[in-house]
Amino acid sequence: MKNYPVASRRAWIIRHAMTLGTVAIIVVYAAFIQWVWGWQGIVSLWNGAGWTSALIALALLLCTYVLRTWRIYDYFPKETGGHFGTLLRLVQVHNLLNVMLPFRTGEASFPLLMKREFGLPLARGTSALFVMRLFDLHALLAAAGTGFALETGKAWTWGLWLLFLILPAAAFAIRKPVFRLAAKFLPSRAEKLVEEVEAGLPFDAWAFARAWGATLINWFTKIAVLAWVLGLLGDLPIAAGFGGALGGELSSVLPVHAPAGVGTYPAGITAGALAFGADAGREALEELGRAAVNTHLLVIVSSLVGTALSLFAARPKKTG
Template sequence: MQTDEQNRRPSALVRHRLSLIAAAAILAYAAFVHYVWGWGSIVVEWQAIGYGTVAAVIGLLVSTYFVRAWRLYDYFPRETSGRFVELFHLAQVHNLLNIMLPFRSGETSFPLLMRSEFSVPLLHGTSALLVMRLLDLHALLAAGGLGLVLASEAKLLPVVVWLAFLVAPIPAFLLKGPVLAALRPRLRGKLARILDGIVDGLPVDLAALLRAWLATVINWGAKVLVFAWALGLMGVTPLSATFGGALGGELSSVLPFHAPAGVGTYSAGIVAGAVSLGAPTGRAAMDTLARASINMHLMIILSALTGTALSLGLNELRRLRAGR
């Protein structure tokens, strides 16, 4: 006969729902990659690049996922305190769904998962996600702007404009108080509650915004450097084009025009970014660039799969230690 405590305990399916989603996503993605490219052809391509190089790139990319998880951990301190492994697991599932689903529809999984796993209200989670995506886009545009500044002949005006853009999140955040003070008296009932929910998802103070911004810069800075290094090893030249390709690919991943798994759009972003910053357009050079862009995209996919599998293993170890 079951006790009241056993009756109140969630079923195994509910307790392991996130792990089941992660496992299903990994299997679906592995099958998708095999269908589109074939794992055999991927192995041949990566043998030419060097397995050590591929492993290093994937390992460095996976390490940036911990930075992204820490940004969430710091952003939701009350809800996630002492639960970093669970949050890392959630972040990897969200990342994989975001890459897999078209038109950024995977983003909707974040507030839903945060509500399910950490009891974060939907508006709070959605508002926080919007802030983080704006910081992501700002960091990428700032990195791209730096490339334009370095390539320009007249330096003073471009540098001033770039610096103004770089610090733009600070005055934008400081305007929050006056804007809310003007809005609140005009709203009543449900609209006022919606506004409160949105505000609840914004950084609590300037220090919190700066920590989130710093984590964003470290994350994207590391990713762009790794991508540029990998593209250079795959024959993309000159150096400016490798950074252009890295930025182009990542910009395609944060903008709404995103095919399922980024097929076509991610590689096109790499090619467009590389050419815009000096990659030669001869036939041989474009063939090299096209092949490198596809391989880079595959490394992104495999790093997402690896990160999700790692988070799944860490989360199950945590469960075992907790006796759940």
């Protein structure tokens, strides 16, 4: 005879294994912070920087979520028109899943959610997400490069930065011959990928300009806020602050992302700050570690607060 309560319990554990694993890792992370620095030592950094600064940073990060939603709203005007609140909630849920789930597994939720809420075909949602992620990666690197250019203050660094900044515009301008060339020389198995990338691009130059501009503003704001926070809490120079922000965000963009960014996000901040000239002395590293953990916590809190606020934005749209 089967033991149904035990079987039901096992099935529940299997269904929620990833969530339970994420919660367990967060608990271990909290214990690790307490053991290494102590939560009082972590939170006390804001006493010196000022809690008003923390609220300003949180508000600016929340604004980036609204801008990110507008980009998708403008990307799919027919499907999402008149339902900005529903889309805001969708974007926040997608963002929270990306933050909490490991190895970018949360990305899969975007095309699924877009199909459920707005009836968008999975192929189009996936291809558009891929293109938007390319925009994001470029804007992230361009935003971080601003700190390096500001630190050096030399004309050649600004020149290189400007050339890198306009790469997407140049690529969009020559997209048609590039896609034709790719279809001609790439193996047949890659043709489908090329078609999906082309289908995910904005419809015309004006739509591209809006999507590209929104992406740049979004990432420049986020990287600047994180660099500012790192400078406040870790006493970092401009370049190191931007490098730390870049390192943290790259750790979440690339497929090496631990659940909730536990360990990987602060490590990315530390590596990026050191690569951009932060002091590698023992005391400076300890201060940088505390600042990195605080910055990571700010990102998590902003995701949780943004998701909670978006729940009041609108009722989900029901599709046929």
